[in-house]
Amino acid sequence: MVAERLTRQGLDVVIIDRELPGRGSTAASTSMLLWEIDQPLRHLSEACGFERAARVYRASLEAVAGLKSRVAELGIVCGMRDKNSLYLAANEISADLMEEHRWRMRAGLPGEFLDHGRLRDGFGIVRAAAIVSSGAADADPVQLAHGMLEAAIGRGARLFEAEAVAFEAAGRMVNVRLGDNREIEARSVILATGYVMPDIVQSSVHAVSSSWAIATVPQPQSVWNDGTLIWEDAKDYLYARTTRAGRIIIGGEDSSAIIEPEARDRLISEKSGILARRLAALWPVAKTDIEFRWAGTFGTTQDGLPLVGPVPGAKGIYAAYGYGGNGITFSFLAARLIGDLIAGKTSPLLHDFAIDRDGSMAGR
Incomplete structure (x- = not known):
């Protein structure tokens, strides 16, 4: 979904996946595209205030609607x-x-x-x-993932089956080293590797x-x-x-x-x-x-909200993790937020989803 969004914005995109696309958690998904999140609105409101909690819920509702529209626009056959x-x-x-x-x-x-x-x-x-x-x-999650990937590749994105093992931000560029010692240089890097987070991403929640x-x-x-x-x-x-x-x-x-x-x-x-x-x-x-x-x-x-946005202390590197039971919904929302960030825009949701936020809702 991130690759589809960035190619839609006209960017030159390289996709690195250590497995065949659609394997791993995608194939295991039950693909319930809910806008309701794991943390009830009443609890989220008590923890961070009603306006912030309502903003997250409304953004999630809009994300499901946006995903359905995107699938229809691209003609993805996934049983939506x-x-x-x-x-x-x-x-x-x-x-x-x-x-x-x-x-x-x-x-x-x-x-x-x-x-x-x-x-x-x-x-x-x-x-x-x-x-x-x-x-x-x-929807069918594997067909949905392949449809998004095909749309991105159709706009020029390149897919490599490899493992990214190191990231180094240097000046205006980020160097990504692969397991076979090849390197890729990019203006921006987005980490969206499911539940396996590289060491560069640290979160207490x-x-x-x-x-x-x-x-x-x-x-x-x-x-x-x-x-x-x-x-x-x-x-x-x-x-x-x-x-x-x-x-x-x-x-x-x-x-x-x-x-x-x-x-x-x-x-x-x-x-x-x-x-x-x-x-x-x-x-x-x-x-x-x-x-x-x-x-x-x-x-x-711990708070039911995803981890989306810039990686602290790593200029040019962004991450999208911690989706909980809302994997597909939050994936679409994360793609939009990161695409906007790279385009120079921002959103108050990035504060709600900050990677380095504390665990003030722990135990709820």
Whole structure:
């Protein structure tokens, strides 16, 4: 997405990827394009003030809309579908969700509060309450990534399968050394390497976590209410969506203690069973036979906001990390912010997303 944005601005772009594009976390994504972020608006407002929190939420809503428009403009075939999102109470008390709904209404965000009865009647889900909101989407993440890459290459971007191992800012240029001792000299360098951050980027709020997911066999009956995207009002929330073929994808069981790929993947079988049982509890009519199962690792932050902007002490180097559960949405927003920075523009969001911000929201 960064490469697509920069080539759109007429810049000469080189893309370095140590893996084939679309591998790694992209292939593991469940691709729920939510504008709601991991930190509830009520908590974010308490921590940094309502205006700043509302600004972030509105920017995220605009990012999903902007991404959908860009996909349509470029003609990317990735199964992009407009969706509503259903934010579920994680316990038997609806007061927290009612408060969240009031904060969202104050910010001018879309959404409708559903009490227990309306939620049960409309979705077949038995929880205390939920907020249903418009403006979300889902898509095939690998096709989306390849479509963005093809657009960038079509404008002249060059792709190299290599590993960047060192960065040195010197004067007006940045030297990037590759693992085979080749070097690239550029006016600007953007680091967007998923959950693996190079040593040049230091953040006190960044953390790494793993998540597990399953996809069921196609359901024999229609899925809930047009396949609305589902997630919970909880720190390590359960999340679910559907596919065009009628499968249910459900994920969660997140853990920051298990991030090494081999250890993470050894738990796929155990976590799959847990997710199948949680699906049965969430939507009792589901056929829970598992057709696919997988795991992925991602970067997140203590305050739920991404790390986007200049790398402190490294002139000409920018970074985009810590997307949490909003990987694709924040990727699009990061591409816009960094593209504007390189063009000489700025945004108050860069303060909110600053790489060297402190952990004042830790523990929320």
